[in-house]
Amino acid sequence: MLSFIGRSIIQKIITLFFVSVVSFLIIHLAPGKPSQVDPMNPKFTPEMVERFRLEFHLDKPLHTQYLYFYRDLFTGKTVSWKDNQSVLKKIWERFLNSLPLFIVGTILTWTLSFPIGIRSAIFRGGFYDRSTTFLAYLLISIPGFFFAYILIIFVVTHFHVPVIGMETFGLGASSWIRVAMDRVWHLLIPSILGATGGIAVLSRYVRSQMLEVEGQDYVRTARAKGLPPDQVHYKHALRNALLPFVTMFGLILPGLIGGSVIIESIFSWPGMGRMAYEAILARDYPVILTVNFVSAVLVLAGTFISDLLYLVVDPRIRL
Amino acid sequence: MTKVEKIEINDYQTTNHEFLAPRRTRLKEFWHLFKQNRLAIAGLVIFVLFFITALAGLFLTSGHDPVFDPALVRLQEKLRSPFSQPKIDTLMPHEIPTVGVYVMGTDDLGRDVFARMLQGAWVSLTVGFVAVGISVFVGIFMGGIAGYFGQNHIRLDHILMVCLLFAAGIFIAMGEFFSGSAFLIVFLASVLLLFRSMNKMEMRGMSKWYGILKKDTISIDTLIMRIVDIMLCFPSFFLILTVVALLPASIYNIMIIIGLTSWMGTTRFVRAEFLSLREQDFVTAARALGVGNFRIIFRHMMPNAIAPVLVSATIGIATAILTEAGLSFLGFGVPPPHATWGNILSDGKRFIFDAPWLTFIPGIAILIVVLCFNLFGEGLRDTLNPKLKERH
């Protein structure tokens, strides 16, 4: 057990190292220069450009730049080129903004998908199954921003209430509950938009897993025993179908930092995805690289956790 | 083998039209099962229609004097609604739309949306197919190697040589041709040395250093799976966005990048299939007959492993079309002059109050096509899944 943990941690660190090298190379070898070093701005003289290059170590060879960058990152000193703010602080701020969206989305996804998926597995081929299949794929297939715009326009023109951003501006001195509820309202549409895709995918997955399990002997036995159908499906079958979801649950961790660029841009939600997108536009290398690094760490941590969960949950796996 | 018999019996029972059902080929059986999934059939039909449209689009909108000219700007006719009559007197003869009316209206430059949608169908389809083609190719290649040759180990000298080759490449890329070619020469020399020593391996006593060079490091399987792990660490849309934003915008870059960031799934299950197929009797038999490795891989194993790849490719095309639309929304999609449904949609969204058709026509078209790809893929998966067959 311990040796498994040790081995997998070492393996993940090596992977992380390669990820850091690859992302560093991708960004630094691409054409285009950071926007602060903007030679087109008439106010930038060549000397200024040169000075910026010195300031950001852009004149150093790549491997030195690499070392500098990761040294700064691990000592928490990385600053954004755009505004000199600490990158880790920025990421933390954005993370807190993305968190409510993530939590609501995750709760909706990981609860609703199961009853929907199980029901359509039970009535396989029936009307319910076919209509949920159709609906699920409809939701997966719709371009996200198209859907978002339709929803926004519908709500604004019919209900005349603001939906963009994290809160209504200009509320003034309202009671706390009003302010809180206002924030909840602004959470509604983006989180539902975020959850629909998740529900569609996950419910399909639940369905197929349940189908695998429903044919097994022990389920048939349970049914033959005369147990109520709900108990058969939700206790005997679901428990055994759950195993693969343990892996998936570990993989939602990166969603914490991923965020959806498109949804966040449309709703001007100041989350992670938007920060990363703006950093790409501004060629703010430290932010891009740090976001990349942190999300790689989360992916690896997620897989690690799901490996561990497997060990705990599945009695057949012993190391 | 028992399973197959069981299926046949069940089939016979469920479809008992004749007492003795004729033995069906695999394809016929597949079709029989597939037919029962009406959604999948609808998906297939739309897929075929879309394919025909796209092909027609290619022929009708390209060339010097196309039937429908998607690039023709008629500023006086901008933002006309669908099925509106052109104002003949303000137009030059070649500017009058081919069918007499603007079937899908015109956009903010007065270009015929119908022509653009036709052209976009082909481009979107190409983006989807090429991107998925790349990803499937890389996926099968990597997965096949990992699954079939996975147990072989990479030796130290291999790594050294790859390093040399890389160093040469980097130096040449940096413009230092002298040191670059020096590395290249050393690389070629060591390749030669390696081949020579392979022939004479038994004759010469291995020196100590030589032994170290021949030391095994990691297996090919581990290497490839670690590469897959590394690739999976990047958040995929973010990675695509970064690369597309940093590279010059071009349709090829987008196809290649979408392809190169989505091969990991294919690799994983091709490898899994190969690992299990390798141990099967028919492969052992083929090997015993002295069939070459590549023939075994492509003639014997691949057909048995291809089904899940097909399913994921179908769904992959749908995803690629959606990804392209998302990139277009952020301003990094396929650049003009190529029209894609994604960039027609994202260009049109500014006019959603003044010309809603510019948003809804491409939006709904994408929705329908992606939906049909998904349903078709799902149908395929259901039909090909042996565990589920017996229940019909």
Next chain:
Amino acid sequence: MTVKRILILAPLLVLVFLLQSYLWVPTYEQQTRGNPDRLNEFIAASIGDASLLNPILTADTASSQIEGMVFEGLIDRDENLYFRGRLASSWDVYEEAYFYVNDAASIPGRGKMPGEEIVDLLIRAKHENDLPDPGLKDALRNIMEVSAIPPREFEVFRSEKIPGELKEKRRIKINIKAPARIKLRLTSVDQDLFRHLTKILGANYFASFRGEQYISTEPDVSGVRLAEYAGELVPATENNPVLVFHLRPNVRFHDGHVFDANDVKFTFDAIMNPKNLSPRIADYEPVKTVEVIDPLTVRIVYKRLYSPAIGTWGMGILPEHILNHEALKKEAGRLGKDPDKFGMRQSTFNRHPVGCGPFVFQDWKSDQYITLKWFDGYWEGPPNYKRYMFRIIPDLLTQEMEFYAGTIDSYGVQPHQVNRLKTDPRFQCFSGASFGYTYIGYNMRRAPFDNPEVRKALGMAIDVDKIIDYVLYSQGEKITGPFVKQTDYYNHGIKPVPYDPAGALRLLAKAGWKPNKEGWLQKDGKKLQFTLITNSGNDLRKAILAIAQDAWRQIGIDVRTDLLEWSVFLQERVDKADFDALILGWSMGIEPDLYQIWHSSQTRPHQLNFVGFKNKEADELIIKIRQEYDREKQVKYCHILHEIIAREQPYTFLYVSKWTAVLDKRIVIRETDDKGNVVYKKITPTKTGNYNFYFNKWIKLRDAPDFSADG
């Protein structure tokens, strides 16, 4: 079954909770009626976030918008775009001119003269009444004082690159034995002074002055470098315009500290400090010294004649007491940073600015909003709005939706929406021409663009009216030259290039381009073929690209088009002048200084005259304009320059776009008249089209007022 119930009930409860929040959210009407605070608040929106809130460190629009409200400059522009005093109540401009006594030159009719005698000569000439030359007479009358400066010796140190070495630099000691010098104090700046003086001192008096003989260096440098040092250290003549600002007394920063001349000097020093990497450093390069005469007087001496420099004092003034060396050191200590590496760029001031503008900074959430509060100690009286919110909404369509929902007070309309929103009874609409134009630029180094006739023909083939009508939805105006159309520098007498494809073909035929069998234009067996490029991500330019390609194809020119990503477009194509023709836009300052874009010395790679426009006459005018301090003369020169550029057609000038903004109709101007009564007025744009010039007087009312009675 509990699991099933939980799995169904939990999400339903969450959803119900989310949905009920709708009942708490104010609708468009409720926002203003149920909530008096909302009326005292102005909410603006922007696509991008500010980067830093320090006027000397930033140059982007979002930052400048906030900085303009928090900080205040010495001067700004009034309704007519003339300068107006803000922190400075008034200012004087005069000149100090110098020239070295040229021992070698002999003065006509008098021979060689030492310094004192020249002083006498000039004073006598000034009082002579019957001078033949009126120009000379004016120039002499303009002289207030003449004095002689005795010869002096001094030494300076310079470091310069060693020839042949890349990084190494060497220190050079320069000894100067300067001869006597004459100082002239002029009542107003006169760029022609020395030209006129040659009529007294002899045509070659200044030209024959050799500075090299007065300097020696250790180690020795070669001839060219020596001449350069001589030109810099012992120039034959020198014009030093002087700008004296008289500051407004009792102006306070937001933290209560009194503003004085030291803050002005500090702001200047901060810009010039290389550690701060200020993007504005180039604007202040002509400044020689900034002196504090007394707490309310600043004297700025310039190295040379450069009239646009006055405008740079509209720059927001920083509070010295927060940002000086000691304060930064203390801050570094507090934050636990290395004081040596801690500069203004690292200071938290940039996110919590303190200025003396009408609004006090309150709060900034990145990519969300910036809030400002009114400054009740503002010298001109506090603004009407108590709060100013700056929201960041990156998507235009959602910005529009927020405007409809009532949570943004103004919205920058896109051209195609103008007609729809103009008629909406809820809103009021303003529009005006912007300070920037869009053009097609031709690479004049390449054939066939080296021929002005060809360039004109290309322009004639494009129907600019059609572009304005159909692409810009009439939200644009034709432009014929590079000056801001609202200013008097712009020569309204120049006719735009007409749309005339047939005429274009005639001009091209004259240049040798004739149609071949397939209809393509051809000269010496070569097809007229080139590539038109622009950057991706700009819909208007994309549309113009398509239109231009189409228009040129009509007359038989084979044009290819290419869209390039912005940085690639600039670095690979524009900077290296590797293009045939391109579509770009310039945003202009009000100052008529065209040096960087049009002077022939600016055609090298990475410079802005990338089309390679070279015209001797234009060069002279460009220099004259930037040296002229008299507005009327400047206007005269500008009109001539405008004519030259319109004749040469280095660009096909397309249009200036018009912006349109909509405001909630309930926003009005509130003023208090002399008797102390409150008066409401409709917001009207100024002559130059600036509708928020009186922003500090705006206020939102509960109901839309009816101004129909007073028209």
